[in-house]
Amino acid sequence: DAGVIQSPRHEVTEMGQEVTLRCKPISGHNSLFWYRQTMMRGLELLIYFNNNVPIDDSGMPEDRFSAKMPNASFSTLKIQPSEPRDSAVYFCASSQDRAWGEAFFGQGTRLTVV
Amino acid sequence: GDSVTQMEGPVTLSEEAFLTINCTYTATGYPSLFWYVQYPGEGLQLLLKATKADDKGSNKGFEATYRKETTSFHLEKGSVQVSDSAVYFCALSVREYGNKLVFGAGTILRVKS
Numbered sequence: 001d002a003g004v005i006q007s008p009r010h011e012v013t014e015m016g017q018e019v020t021l022r023c024k025p026i027s028g029h030n031s032l033f034w035y036r037q038t039m040m041r042g043l044e045l046l047i048y049f050n051n052n053v054p055i056d057d058s059g060m061p062e063d064r065f066s067a068k069m070p071n072a073s074f075s076t077l078k079i080q081p082s083e084p085r086d087s088a089v090y091f092c093a094s095s096q097d098r099a100w101g102e103a104f105f106g107q108g109t110r111l112t113v114v
Numbered sequence: 115g116d117s118v119t120q121m122e123g124p125v126t127l128s129e130e131a132f133l134t135i136n137c138t139y140t141a142t143g144y145p146s147l148f149w150y151v152q153y154p155g156e157g158l159q160l161l162l163k164a165t166k167a168d169d170k171g172s173n174k175g176f177e178a179t180y181r182k183e184t185t186s187f188h189l190e191k192g193s194v195q196v197s198d199s200a201v202y203f204c205a206l207s208v209r210e211y212g213n214k215l216v217f218g219a220g221t222i223l224r225v226k227s
Contacts (some may be wrong), residue, residue, distance in 0.1 A: 101146050
């Protein structure tokens with residue numbers, strides 16, 4: 001298996017632009033997570049899907065952030081409009097319910113908003 | 115709420131030294147405990163886990179024991195290598211609250227040859 005695939009690996013955008021991050025989870029995994037990593041705040045859980053349904057989005061910073069999972073093999077995280085403080089590494093991870101807590105992470109998308 | 119506290123880094127050791135990274139937790143339910151490792155430029159990888167009190171997780175020479183009485187899950191390795199240089203994250207998951215992980219802040223480990 002290719003693992004969790006994220007795209008793009010790097011994104012540089014101007015403030016105010018829309019940014020879309022993409023994730024393909026491991027086939028057969030039914031939970032998907034979006035995390036944000038910064039030096040100041042560490043790893044933050046943004047949103048958690050189970051069987052394509054958002055279960056916990058309490059970590060989504062504000063209305064500028066939205067996430068979707070239209071099917072079991074694809075998810076997006078969108079920021080509109082983007083701001084410099086959104087600069088971070090965004091990770092997608094997936095897992096199976098029967099392997100509790102064993103999450104597989106993608107390589108991340110490094111977002112820079114200038 | 116649930117939380118994980120790790121010792122601050124960076125931790126700098128010479129090759130073959132003994133490693134301990136402290137981790138304590140607070141949880142409202144009965145958590146499973148994990149250590150994840152992040153190598154430069156990569157995502158996190160599961161290193162080891164323990165699901166109940168007194169369980170010992172182990173992998174690649176690393177060990178951690180689930181201590182319920184002290185709410186701790188300290189990571190140890192008897193002899194570190196340069197290739198162990200990475201960021202180590204302690205984490206917990208409480209099944210009642212869904213299959214999600216709560217991570218500590220991470221501890222940077224640097225091993226010198």
